[in-house]
Amino acid sequence: MKRSVLLLLLILLSSIGFSQNGNEPESSIIHIIRSNAIIGCAADAIIEFQNQRPLDLPWKTQIDYKIYSTGNIMVTSDWTMVDRIDQVTLNIESNKEYYLFFDKGDISQVEGPEEIQKSFDKIKRKFSYKESLEFPINRSSIVQNKKGPSQGTGFLVNNEGYILTNHHVVDTAESVKVIGIKGEFSIPVTARVVAVDESSDLALLRVESKLVSFEKPPYNLLNSDSVIKAERVFTLGYPMQSAMGSEVKITDGIINSLTGFKNSISEYQISAAVQEGNSGGPLFNSNGELIGIVSAKISSDVADQVGYAIKSNYIEDFLFESGVTQFNKTDAKLAGKELSEQVESISNFVYIIKTN
Template structure:
């Protein structure tokens, strides 16, 4: 029995991964080894794309019944080492090491770059049904490449056979970068949010979004996402996780009049608030996202008085975005969320932004006129979104 179980486990593992490994002949077997890929990376004369490298693959397979209720969920940890390398305009994925030698050298598919840095379109075909599926794969600041495949109905029917009853199957893939690593342990582009604070091109974001960046880009100015602007750091307050940027680009003149005011006075528990930003762009896209809630506490983690706790949900990518009160006044800057609590997010109080601006040699006046006060939320968002931007920090 003890000899049979490892073989049975290996068989089941291959069966579950078969849809990813057995794609049609568009993606041929690869010849790279871990050694040859390391040589390619270390000897590259031009900058590598963030997706190029060696990754450890983990996947989670979840089955749901016809009502959408989860029936089973299995996590398969660190099964393979996968190499990803440029092949023309695309990037080939290849299994470098696996417990089953027969899987080594198999292609796992191709990744196509998108207009969003760190986001790639992954497409695969399932055998024997021929059904296909697409997913957006995104690289995060924590060295993860992740994507979720919704298995097509034809394939689910084939895999479940007589047990099929309008079931659904999703497979969530996470690849952890093993090589190369930057000094900070992360590679590629970090995407956050930011907002205009003065017509002369001054922008607010979090220090952790831009600290250490070799290049900073701003997207979404006046709602135009096809145009990007270069920016530089003017001032930082690392203790309070704040940074002031200024657009430094010959194509930029100035922002339109800023429609919100800044409210440095402390908000009260129970006040309604809302957040604008660009979270999880790789999977959620570049359209601005609105979440709302209340001030849950006038202190942050461990009673930190520099922050608010709010119930408005935030995600990775919201960092540096604005927190508004019900009248559209800026009262905070989004910083983080609690990883172990529901609906517990944190924002730096606006008074610390005011203090940072006052330390500048070339101080500028804060927005004073609130043009959105008293308007319905949709009208407020329509006006404010033109001044909330995507911040891309290249490392």
């Protein structure tokens, strides 16, 4: 069975994807038991859930799979001896247990272990796995069950208080707070979501408090058509803030490709390392010009330092279509400066975005 591993292991860099979320959603357990039948006992069996890594199911083995997604969930089995593929759909609800039985290439749901007592009693091995919250089976169902705050990154568009981040950072948020304005991390400031584009994964926020003022950011928005492969880039953000602290973090690398995931023309592939909480962080070229916004990466289990960023032209189109605001027009003020000088100039315009 062909496995699109890269497709399955794409990770969004934000909540329930790739921002930090300290509380697990509600879950259920799927028990998957393989028959003790001698026929085909030496043949490998593979169990697959959408967007997850394939699981080996050897003879006389039980898998206990912790699942956070709810709704209709398809489970696929692949009996490699005869290349036999079978599927079953479970209607998953939170806080319940489900049983699947794999027997000579067929997978089916059973009510409980008593239906398969003979095989259940002869289990020799048990393995426990859980659904990846970085790229879940059914994202929308987990967002509905999500508990606790999540966190990403955002950056200032202009001195009118508009801030850009990813749509998935603020999706379903009841409240949005911005932290780090002018280097102040002790006082969160409320922001309002004023425009979103789910297809481009972009969201525009605005801080409207009269107690907060903004300066014009030092970076300009560069046309992404001028970006070339292999040029140096860097990004700023707040990855894994609970462990790494609230000081803005820089990572640098190159443009690996001018197309993104599955040849998407709206993204670059980048080598700059990105982690949980980097969603919505700005991507700059060596002149300190804004060329994109960080959004996702490939799991390090598959490939090291492969991330994606939405191109600046899509940012400009999004802001234009919103009819609300645009980037301040400015010259490339940071061109020719050392990287350390550029980072120092930009840092106070990159913020922590926290949602509830």
